[in-house]
Amino acid sequence: MNIYGDRGNVIVLQKRAEWRGIPVTVTYHSIGSSVSDITNADILLMGGAQDRQQHLVAKDIEGKKAEALKKAIHQGVPGLFVCGGYQFLGNYYKPADGPIIPGLGIFDVYTEHPGKTQKRLIGNIAVESPEGNTYVGFENHGGRTYLEKTAQPFARVLSGSGNNGTDRTEGVLFNHTIGTYLHGPILSKNPELADWLIAKSLEVKYGLRETLSPLDNDIEYTARDTMLKRLGIWTDIGRKWEKASRDGSPCRRDERGHQPMFCDDAGQIDKEVFRNREAFFMGKGSEL
Amino acid sequence: MRLTTAIAFAKSAGYVSQLLNMGAGTTWAGKTSLTIFPQAISSLSQQLTHRIVVVGTNGKTTTTAMIAHILSTTGMRVVHNATGANLRNGIAGCLVRYSLATGHMNADVGVFEVDEAELKHVIHELDPTIIVMLNLFRDQLDRYGELDAIAREWNNAFSRVSKKTKLVANADDPLIAHIGEVSNRSVAYFGLSRGKKRHIADLTADSSYCISCGSKLTYEWISYAHLGKWSCGSCGRKRPHISVPHVTNPLAGTYNMYNTLAAFLTCSLAGISIPAVQEALESFTPVFGRQESLRVKGRTVQILLSKNPAGFNESMRTVIAHDRHPVVIIALNDRIVDGTDVSWIWDTDIESLVDSSLHIVCTGDRAWDMGVRVKYAAKSHVTIEPDLKKAVDIGLKKINDGQMLYILPTYSAMLDIRKILTGRKI
Numbered sequence: 001m002n003i004y005g006d007r008g009n010v011i012v013l014q015k016r017a018e019w020r021g022i023p024v025t026v027t028y029h030s031i032g033s034s035v036s037d038i039t040n041a042d043i044l045l046m047g048g049a050q051d052r053q054q055h056l057v058a059k060d061i062e063g064k065k066a067e068a069l070k071k072a073i074h075q076g077v078p079g080l081f082v083c084g085g086y087q088f089l090g091n092y093y094k095p096a097d098g099p100i101i102p103g104l105g106i107f108d109v110y111t112e113h114p115g116k117t118q119k120r121l122i123g124n125i126a127v128e129s130p131e132g133n134t135y136v137g138f139e140n141h142g143g144r145t146y147l148e149k150t151a152q153p154f155a156r157v158l159s160g161s162g163n164n165g166t167d168r169t170e171g172v173l174f175n176h177t178i179g180t181y182l183h184g185p186i187l188s189k190n191p192e193l194a195d196w197l198i199a200k201s202l203e204v205k206y207g208l209r210e211t212l213s214p215l216d217n218d219i220e221y222t223a224r225d226t227m228l229k230r231l232g233i234w235t236d237i238g239r240k241w242e243k244a245s246r247d248g249s250p251c252r253r254d255e256r257g258h259q260p261m262f263c264d265d266a267g268q269i270d271k272e273v274f275r276n277r278e279a280f281f282m283g284k285g286s287e288l
Numbered sequence: 289m290r291l292t293t294a295i296a297f298a299k300s301a302g303y304v305s306q307l308l309n310m311g312a313g314t315t316w317a318g319k320t321s322l323t324i325f326p327q328a329i330s331s332l333s334q335q336l337t338h339r340i341v342v343v344g345t346n347g348k349t350t351t352t353a354m355i356a357h358i359l360s361t362t363g364m365r366v367v368h369n370a371t372g373a374n375l376r377n378g379i380a381g382c383l384v385r386y387s388l389a390t391g392h393m394n395a396d397v398g399v400f401e402v403d404e405a406e407l408k409h410v411i412h413e414l415d416p417t418i419i420v421m422l423n424l425f426r427d428q429l430d431r432y433g434e435l436d437a438i439a440r441e442w443n444n445a446f447s448r449v450s451k452k453t454k455l456v457a458n459a460d461d462p463l464i465a466h467i468g469e470v471s472n473r474s475v476a477y478f479g480l481s482r483g484k485k486r487h488i489a490d491l492t493a494d495s496s497y498c499i500s501c502g503s504k505l506t507y508e509w510i511s512y513a514h515l516g517k518w519s520c521g522s523c524g525r526k527r528p529h530i531s532v533p534h535v536t537n538p539l540a541g542t543y544n545m546y547n548t549l550a551a552f553l554t555c556s557l558a559g560i561s562i563p564a565v566q567e568a569l570e571s572f573t574p575v576f577g578r579q580e581s582l583r584v585k586g587r588t589v590q591i592l593l594s595k596n597p598a599g600f601n602e603s604m605r606t607v608i609a610h611d612r613h614p615v616v617i618i619a620l621n622d623r624i625v626d627g628t629d630v631s632w633i634w635d636t637d638i639e640s641l642v643d644s645s646l647h648i649v650c651t652g653d654r655a656w657d658m659g660v661r662v663k664y665a666a667k668s669h670v671t672i673e674p675d676l677k678k679a680v681d682i683g684l685k686k687i688n689d690g691q692m693l694y695i696l697p698t699y700s701a702m703l704d705i706r707k708i709l710t711g712r713k714i
Contacts, residue, residue, distance in 0.1 A: 004629065004631045004632075005631030005632055005633065005634030005635050006631075006634075007634060007635065008631065008634030008635075008661075008664075011634065011639075011664050011665075012664060015664050030504075031504075053497065056497075056502050122628075122629075123628065124628070138628075138629045138630075138631060140629060183629070183631050184631055185631055185634055188634065188657070188660050188661070188664070189657070189660065219656060219659045219660050219663055219672065220660050222656045222659075223654075223656035223657050223659065223660050226654075226656050226674075
């Protein structure tokens with residue numbers, strides 16, 4: 001399934017692997033394709049689709065393919081499931097009208113459409129990951145997703161709606177698999193995520209734990225910073241920050257001199273912000 | 289009485305707007321007239337012998353202009369929303385402009401392009417005699433939603449107009465053909481007679497599944513995107529029979545061939561003879577921002593509006609067919625009229641279209657996003673300059689004597705660039 005440019009995620013992964021000399025084979029799994037596509041994959045991706053296509057895909061994937069997908073994700077094969085793909089891996093989807101559509105139950109989340117009169121959640125979005133990375137994307141979804149007991153959010157919403165527009169959670173992280181509402185496509189302006197998926201696939205497949213060789217991310221980061229500035233999350237001060245110190249402190253700065261939101265200007269952890277943040281990820285959200 | 293009051297006020301609003309250089313003034317005039325007299329559109333348009341409505345994702349402005357050009361060349365007085373104001377206010381404003389203070393229309397026929405999502409709000413008021421359906425491509429999902437939903441809306445909208453209304457439909461677009469088939473009315477189909485020998489549409493193509501049974505469609509050939517001679521191997525649906533006259537496309541690009549055929553069929557239905565249509569087409573010139581050429585500082589700049597993947601791909605193909613080493617400015621904005629979601633740039637075929645022989649300048653509100661897209665697509669020379677004026681200067685400096693500068697802008701970027709180059713948006 002591909003809509004809203006999500007095939008861009010495939011392009012980004014392929015290029016970033018190839019630029020490092022890692023050969024990539026892309027297999028487009030579609031209706032009627034063999035289950036071996038799934039069992040052979042080192043990274044799994046799924047986008048969203050129009051409702052009609054999503055129903056067709058759901059039917060096709062029942063049974064053997066669903067089992068193969070579950071097994072791969074449980075074994076740690078990294079994956080990225082965006083929007084419709086994210087909802088599909090949850091427990092169920094309750095549409096605006098019509099019967100509940102069961103999901104694959106890989107993510108312990110459920111999605112409900114609040115009815116046709118309710119607004120879709122549309123717009124630019126910025127989130128912060130538990131590691132303190134800031135990601136940007138574009139969301140466009142009618143369904144509201146809620147995390148159940150065992151689910152960990154992928155990120156915390158800094159600007160935008162996220163899973164449901166109320167608890168500030170965005171997406172879900174299970175093993176090495178991300179479920180998210182971020183289009184954009186998400187990997188295009190957040191190269192760290194692309195590299196994380198590549199690194200995890202090398203780790204799972206070959207047991208390699210080396211860090212990937214660095215690439216020039218200047219254009220990607222500037223695209224992201226431009227959006228962060230527009231959303232009022234970063235100001236020009238960010239430009240003057242020093243280069244990252246790699247001391248392992250949670251306040252280390254990234255290549256661009258940006259540091260996590262919970263750090264103060266002196267590079268120290270702002271304890272109150274940090275505690276609130278920990279509580280957020282442990283307790284899965286807070287009221288806006 | 290209220291109609292004439294509405295016209296008086298609306299005309300003043302239009303003049304004031306133009307006087308202050310706020311734009312073409314049509315939309316404000318329309319809003320004023322509808323506030324005073326909500327039935328202004330139907331009262332005015334019912335006086336026209338033909339009311340032609342053009343819908344579709346790409347090609348509306350060009351096709352509407354072609355039809356208007358042909359009809360006026362053959363002596364009709366035509367009212368036409370030439371500035372692309374294709375929402376309800378814009379259409380009302382346009383009718384007001386061509387009306388007399390007495391409330392009578394100073395025109396014989398109306399040709400209106402109508403926004404995809406707006407169709408349901410104005411169709412019963414316009415009560416068209418002919419509806420032209422060009423194509424449905426993925427465009428501004430944040431605003432229009434999914435293609436299937438638009439197709440359903442159109443079906444519903446068509447059920448609210450007279451049974452005598454004729455349809456002109458693109459047979460090569462499976463979704464458009466479907467809307468024609470279920471409409472239960474007289475449909476004239478247009479389509480091409482050949483294309484590239486390909487059996488399956490691209491991965492990024494939109495409507496490549498059978499609307500009846502859900503199977504993947506197969507093609508004898510494809511002209512571009514999901515348009516072609518299609519059939520469904522499972523349920524047997526296939527491209528409807530087309531009536532294709534021999535006609536010369538006055539513009540470059542396959543997409544304009546479809547626009548020309550649509551205009552041709554429509555004018556035939558409106559009673560214009562084939563030779564007269566042919567002759568009129570020869571004098572047709574491009575409309576603003578659509579393959580429009582402008583002279584700037586002794587150089588020629590061509591603007592090719594590119595606001596969605598299908599349009600972008602065709603613009604790029606047109607550029608490459610004309611110039612081996614082109615300098616191309618891609619101007620990407622994300623304002624409401626452009627669609628606030630720019631992820632569509634990843635659905636373009638820029639990988640297969642662009643190589644190191646191009647110089648690309650990325651500009652606009654989302655210049656850096658476009659820069660990322662080009663970086664992951666090709667080994668082209670890329671300059672990123674968010675400021676439109678500076679980007680145009682860079683482009684003008686890069687071209688050689690006698691070479692053309694190509695600009696592929698989204699809608700709002702197109703208006704801003706025209707303002708920079710000519711002093712006026714439209």
